[in-house]
Amino acid sequence: MNEETSAPEESGHVLFWLTCAGLATALWAIFLFVPTEKTEGAVQRIMYFHIPSAWLAFFAFFIVFVSSILFLWKKDREWDIYAQSSAEIGVVFCSLVLITGPIWAKPIWGAWWVWDARLTSTLILWLIYVAYLMLRGHVESGSARARYAAVVGIAGFLDIPLIHFSVLWWRTFHPKPKIISAEGLGTGMDTTMLVTLLLSLGAFTLLYFLLLGQRIEIEKTKDEIDHLKKERLYSH
Amino acid sequence: MRQYLNQVTAIIWKDFAVELKTRELFSTMFVFAVLVILIFVFTVDLSIVNVNEVGPGILWVAFLFSGTIGLNRSFMLEKENGCLQGLMLTPIDRTALYFGKMLSNLAFLLIMEALLLPLFMVFFNVDLFRNLGSLLLVILIGTVGFCALGTLLSSLAGHLKTRDIMLPILLYPLIVPIAIGAVRMTSKVLMGEPLSEMWNWVGLTLSFDIIYIGVSIMTIDHVLEE
């Protein structure tokens, strides 16, 4: 038994230390390597967690989408586990975006929330996937729960471009924040900033996979317990 | 193909027949919509805000809220009388079942909207006739999107004990593009703009409609498996 579990455990350990190293490097880059931005000051460094969190939330929900489709196609519990786990982690990252957004916005734009296109779309996305998790919580485990969740997982992701454009066009009627939005990225961004952003993105991606692995393991343990409980029931 | 259409019409006809007998669904939806509009009239000071901007928003909130009631109740009626199981036992194509349900939901909602429009005109002093054709088209494509996704989600949520709370929680975030688009388009249409000036919104709403009809067709089998 020790031999069998050591291989996945080992890769788990490698991922863990890799993630720690990645995060340490990213933190170094964010706080020591990259110079302070001229117009916004030190607060601008929040961008280096805010943006990678947003990308990872999006990536996590993409995984939910793909896993949901694969589940409906193959009817394999494995895909359902991936969908559930990725959705939960996606909501965590999405929440980080919604928390760091206002904290960044307040000193820069003077208001906690400005209904800007990206933050609003993120809020809607958060609501969709929280609803996804609530749905899973309201149905007994089994084929029905997995199927319903998969449908919502697919419908939710396909909405993203529609939400993006509708919110964007809606917002162009309202005055833009006066200071240049720091979301005009990639345009005239210093190389050190780009490197720091990429390092942070890499670290967060590793973190995503680490958390995903942990969450998947929890579901698999739950499944094992349910399976054993059933065995116990029948053996009596 | 003929048989498929027959199946769809059978479902629609059944829903109308039930409704004509009981008249519950429609009256509930209509009264609720009127109440929603009234609450807004009382809580929003219409002398300050621009009616042309706020009016369409209130109208669509009334449509969406009462539409949700309609979706919930239409499914509930099936469940209550064991009708759903009966339907599932028939060798009917699941997508025909979906289309039947969707079209009957659409029909009820459109009829209700048609009755609400004169009230809207009266309460908010809006001129509906300036751009009537465009207005009706806008309301149609918005309502189709709502019914397309709403029917899928209500057939899903209908299996839950907590369906009354779960349907809105699932539906409303997803329906945001329709909400924003329909209100924008209605507002512009009421101000006299021709549809050609809002092609992006029309395109977006039509895309929503097509995407969610597509998703529903492809996933309804998995929802109605039992």
Add this chain to the structure above:
Amino acid sequence: MDHLGFLFAANVFVWGGILLYIFTLKKRQQALRKDLELLKASLNKDSES
């Protein structure tokens, strides 16, 4: 102009949030593992008796 307080708050929320989530995951895993062991033990006992 630097608003360091905000930067600090953002860090607290981000890293605190991540650590909190990892902590809850670990707790859940521990509880589940315990349940699993108990179940396995009781199944072994049943098969022996």
